[in-house]
Amino acid sequence: MKPRKKRMMWVLAGVALVGLAVTLVLRALDANVMFFYSPSQVHAGEAPKGAAFRVGGLVERGSIQRSADGLQVQFQVTDEAQRVAVQYKGLLPDLFKEGKGVVVAGKLHDSGLFEATEVLAKHDENYMPPEAAKALQEAARAKKALP
Structure with a gap:
């Protein structure tokens, strides 16, 4: 695999992990926020x-x-x-x-x-x-x- 493709895979994996973390945080806040x-x-x-x-x-x-x-x-x-x-x-x-x-x-x-x-x-x-x-x-x- 070319170095450029390896970098792109790492970037995509990082974006996916950040997206997952944000989703989990927002769900936890939604469950605990009381208006x-x-x-x-x-x-x-x-x-x-x-x-x-x-x-x-x-x-x-x-x-x-x-x-x-x-x-x-x-x-x-x-x-x-x-x-x-x-x-x-x-x-x-x-x-x-x-x-x-x-x-x-x-x-x-x-x-x-x-x-x-x-x-x-x-x-x-x-x-x-x-x-x-x-x-x-x-x-x-x-x-x-x-x-």
């Missing part, structure tokens, strides 16, 4: 059904319902314009309270119930996840714009 949606976006149908994503906002006052064993909890996450019903099984963070900021990760069922696999509560009085704060501001602007 954030506000309750208004979920209500508008922008969030995927059956796929994992995050919803953030405030825990609606008076919406927390606990099971007898205390491990199953249902509550509403709101951006003050719309709300999403959330169901979670497990221990909640100590800072989880009504009227406080929260981000939940999980999947939305066809019934509209969001089954959470993770609940993240704010860690001090001044912090709210940037996505949740932005969603609350946008919902407040949209609410004011209505007649």
Whole structure:
């Protein structure tokens, strides 16, 4: 085989390996990336059904319902314009309270119930996840714009 053909084979093999590596990395990222949606976006149908994503906002006052064993909890996450019903099984963070900021990760069922696999509560009085704060501001602007 001529040296030129050998070089070309090595170049093609290298391109194939780089292509394979890029494909594997993109598939891994796709499986682990979770997008954030506000309750208004979920209500508008922008969030995927059956796929994992995050919803953030405030825990609606008076919406927390606990099971007898205390491990199953249902509550509403709101951006003050719309709300999403959330169901979670497990221990909640100590800072989880009504009227406080929260981000939940999980999947939305066809019934509209969001089954959470993770609940993240704010860690001090001044912090709210940037996505949740932005969603609350946008919902407040949209609410004011209505007649």
